[in-house]
Amino acid sequence: MFEGGLYPYWIVIFLMMTGLYVVISRDNLVKKVIGLNIFQVSVIMFYVAMGKVRGGTAPIEAEGFTIYSNPLPHVLMLTAIVVGVATTALALSLVVRINEAYATIEEDEIRELEREEEA
């Protein structure tokens, strides 16, 4: 079951579920953003793991090396990292604005304030 070659994917699944659980279960908005980050990182890890070839080197032509890792998924993840940074920055700036508007970043307290507003 626990094959050595597949262990990166077990880590991916663990990180993914951790991230998703943090996003769902935490009321603190900053913690939610952290959870979101862990979730995104798991997918980055997934791509990096799939591109790695056992015994392969960096894909640079040199004498004596014939097995290379696949560089494409790694390059794709550069873009995904940029996307993740942009998302985090936007999320945190929203959290700052929410803190200014509600004087709290706890979701349950915000919901309470919104309910009072509606009543």
Added chain:
Amino acid sequence: MTGGEADLITRVSDDLPALQIAVPLLSAAICLLVRRARAAWAVAMVVAWGSFASACVLLSRVLQSGTISYAEGGWRPPWGIELRIDLLNALVLLVVTGICAIVLTASPRSLDQEVWREHHHKFYALYLLCMTGLAGMTITGDAFNIFVFLEISSLSSYALIAQGTTRRALTSSLQYLVMGTIGGTFLLLGIGMIYMVTGTLNIADMAVQLAAVGPNRTVLVALACIGIGTGIKLAVFPLHIWLPNAYTYAPAIVTAFLAATATKVAYYVLVRFVFSVFGAPLAFGELRLDAVLMPLAIAAMFAGSFVAIFQDDIKRMLAYSSVAQIGYMVLGLSLASVSGLTGGLVHLFNHAIMKSGLFLVMAAVVLRMGSTRLDAFAGLGRRMPFTMAAFVVAGLSLIGVPLTVGFVSKWYLVVGAIEGGLWPVAVLILLSSLLALIYIWRVVEVAYFRQPPEDAPEVSEAPASLLVPIWVLAGATVFFGVFTSLSVGLASAAARMLFGVEL
């Protein structure tokens, strides 16, 4: 015209697919630099209408000479990134750019009220960025590129929603951001799994490789991930919870824009992956996607409409109605037949027109009344006759009354259901339309048969800058309800193409 000029024109028009993305992207930066509200609007207007014109040219070219393939930077597909325009995405591109242009035309007066003037140039920059992302998702032929453009459009739409006047806009935007990012990441994961199986990112190439591999566990999980990812962006019931808040608290212009474009492009992405990557036999035959989507679609049709009936805020009511209408589109997909998919695609076209029209009416009402609560509509039928008449026309279309576009799409959905031997589904489509009748009627009743309160301030008709776009869209709901050759013709040709039936 000299030879050189003609040569330049052909070269530019050959590059139209790339310009469709590059021009709005660069113009967004220009909007930031000009800093003046009206100047930025003028830039955005030129770009948006130019994009629409270019989408029309591309569509006519696709109709004339078939699929356009454009190798970005001269790198040949499947290695380089390909922009690939066929009947399906030419139609979606036409809808997206058309709605972008019309809503942008209506925006200045409404924005003056809802967004600080110093921020207008940034608003238009975000608007153009969002348009870049949506157009990019539509025309790209590369799976990873879809993710990148999805994030461009999503990030800018989170920022657009956060511009709303109340602090609820901020929490709604963050809620959408969290869900949207989870959706985008699931899409990325799904694309990664297909890449694992096929070793390619080019959509056309993926289809070839996948057909050779056949169904296995990885492909199944990839389909599930892509289904969840696009499902969140598309707001398929029960993944729709971000939508009502986001649409309610965003500035009215943003709602009109996003309601008609963002979910439609997500629907397109789902259709593209299901048919062009996995292929109908695999997705419906082996993996039974239809069995998952159909109950959800029917639940959306009823739950969305039912909740809409009890809303006091009409903007929120229309948001829940969107959840129901998305249900119809997904139902069209899940019928897994040419006429069903035709219904879904026609509804994409039609719903974009009527919902953007209805949300622009909300923009006009907010502008004059300062609120979209049901009470604010009292007596508006007499006080804003043209605006409310447009609401009635678009509302009739939402219900699906003959001679409007809503009837056309429901007709094809019902035909698709009956062809598939699913009589109960056809009945459910008709029943859920009655719910739409109830929620539209509530507004019409208040607007036309209830007197405004004694101390109500004088209200004048909406300004022409809003009224003209509203009536263009309301007119379009009737026009395309009568002359269906463009919408239905294209949608059925696209559906037959996706099912691989001879044209």
